[in-house]
Amino acid sequence: MGNVSSVPGFDVVVAGAGIVGSACALELARSGLKVAIVEPGEIGGGATAAGMGHLAVMDDSPEQFALTSYSQALWKDLAPQLPRDVEYLPCGALWVAADEMEMAEVHRKYSFYQARGIAVEVLDQRALAEAEPNLRPGLAGGLLLKDDSVVYPPCAARYFVAEARRRGAEFFPGKRVVSARHGAAQLDDGTTLAAAHTVLATGTAAAANVQARKGHLLITDRYPGFVNHQLIELGYLKSAHSLQTDSVAFNVQPRQTGQLLIGSSRQYGIEDPAIDAFMMSKMLRRAVEYMPRLSGVSAIRGWTGFRAATPDKLPLIGECPGSKGVYLATGHEGLGISTSLATAKLLADLLLGRPSAIPREPYAPGRSFAHA
Ligand SMILES: Cc1cc2nc3c(=O)[nH]c(=O)nc-3n(C[C@H](O)[C@H](O)[C@H](O)COP(=O)(O)OP(=O)(O)OC[C@H]3O[C@@H](n4cnc5c(N)ncnc54)[C@H](O)[C@@H]3O)c2cc1C
Numbered sequence: 001m002g003n004v005s006s007v008p009g010f011d012v013v014v015a016g017a018g019i020v021g022s023a024c025a026l027e028l029a030r031s032g033l034k035v036a037i038v039e040p041g042e043i044g045g046g047a048t049a050a051g052m053g054h055l056a057v058m059d060d061s062p063e064q065f066a067l068t069s070y071s072q073a074l075w076k077d078l079a080p081q082l083p084r085d086v087e088y089l090p091c092g093a094l095w096v097a098a099d100e101m102e103m104a105e106v107h108r109k110y111s112f113y114q115a116r117g118i119a120v121e122v123l124d125q126r127a128l129a130e131a132e133p134n135l136r137p138g139l140a141g142g143l144l145l146k147d148d149s150v151v152y153p154p155c156a157a158r159y160f161v162a163e164a165r166r167r168g169a170e171f172f173p174g175k176r177v178v179s180a181r182h183g184a185a186q187l188d189d190g191t192t193l194a195a196a197h198t199v200l201a202t203g204t205a206a207a208a209n210v211q212a213r214k215g216h217l218l219i220t221d222r223y224p225g226f227v228n229h230q231l232i233e234l235g236y237l238k239s240a241h242s243l244q245t246d247s248v249a250f251n252v253q254p255r256q257t258g259q260l261l262i263g264s265s266r267q268y269g270i271e272d273p274a275i276d277a278f279m280m281s282k283m284l285r286r287a288v289e290y291m292p293r294l295s296g297v298s299a300i301r302g303w304t305g306f307r308a309a310t311p312d313k314l315p316l317i318g319e320c321p322g323s324k325g326v327y328l329a330t331g332h333e334g335l336g337i338s339t340s341l342a343t344a345k346l347l348a349d350l351l352l353g354r355p356s357a358i359p360r361e362p363y364a365p366g367r368s369f370a371h372a
Pocket residue numbers: 015016017018019020021022038039040041042043044045046047048049050051052053054055056175176177178201202203204205214215216217263264304305306307308329330331332333334335336337338339
């Protein structure tokens with residue numbers, strides 16, 4: 001029992017300092033609550049370090065649009081305060097249409113976004129070639145989402161934790177939450193943190209109905225001006241929607257350093273974090289199909305990460321059914337960087353009994369997945 005101690009006096013324990021937990025910790029601390037942050041590894045060292053950092057607005061469902069557009073507005077407001085190492089780059093995103101069928105989708109998306117006040121533009125074949133000269137000739141066009149941007153996620157998480165600590169949050173590094181209930185969270189070293197609420201922002205470890213979805217990425221040497229926007233093929237959506245099949249899609253991001261981040265792949269049912277040479281080369285072949293000159297760039301490092309996916313592709317934000325005082329903030333799949341700030345707002349609103357800017361119910365962990 002030598003190690004057992006009790007630390008009194010927190011309102012909230014946040015388990016996990018990925019982008020989601022750290023954003024929640026900051027929002028809760030900013031709202032005047034006494035916060036404890038518990039993280040066994042590096043801050044932002046989980047999926048957050050593996051992510052691409054595209055801050056996207058998406059239109060797969062009204063609920064996904066509500067969360068991504070709300071969060072993008074929050075990122076935009078925050079941008080002037082972000083330190084340089086967060087590498088906020090307001091580059092816009094270009095969804096690339098390979099043929100006329102995909103152009104029809106471009107026009108459908110354009111109408112959707114335009115009707116909702118999102119800054120968007122349709123590019124025809126020529127305009128696309130001018131915007132991104134390294135794309136292969138003959139692509140049909142694209143959809144430019146002007147307010148999409150890019151950040152370097154682990155530094156964003158570190159900044160959020162530092163800001164939360166500046167507002168009184170206490171950090172418990174090298175420890176993990178092993179159990180939580182209304183009134184206390186238990187750590188793996190035997191410490192009990194007394195707190196009315198615990199937020200489980202532990203990514204793929206947080207909830208039973210979250211599945212890990214493996215992804216590969218690769219970063220290159222510096223090629224400033226090679227790519228001007230976050231580039232994604234429209235076929236990415238087919239890849240992102242598939243719930244079983246392994247898939248790859250052309251996805252290239254310019255970094256503020258001049259480097260290119262090349263993605264992306266999706267695989268289910270695999271726990272091994274090792275690079276899968278077959279998936280990596282399939283992903284790179286796809287990238288070269290869209291951007292032939294990528295075959296001449298030097299790669300520096302490749303890696304993998306795991307997205308936390310739910311059956312209905314919406315995150316779990318709110319109280320765990322049957323566990324009063326225990327909350328989930330996970331299941332963001334490929335959008336956790338984008339939606340971290342909105343997640344933090346919704347969670348803080350819930351804990352403090354405040355109304356939210358968007359409805360919270362669609363993300364409630366207790367929702368039915370029967371039709372997902
Ligand atoms: C290849 C790839 C590309 C991606 N691209 C994008 C993108 O462009 N845009 C976007 O928005 N999203 C993207 N994502 C998704 C994004 O990275 C994730 O949704 C996001 O990082 C999830 O953050 P998180 O804080 O929930 O999880 P994590 O970053 O995994 O953090 C969870 C933390 O919890 C800690 N933890 C685990 N167990 C415990 C415990 N018991 N107690 C305390 N702490 C614990 C872990 O150590 C970890 O630090 C991508 C993901 C991948 C894999």
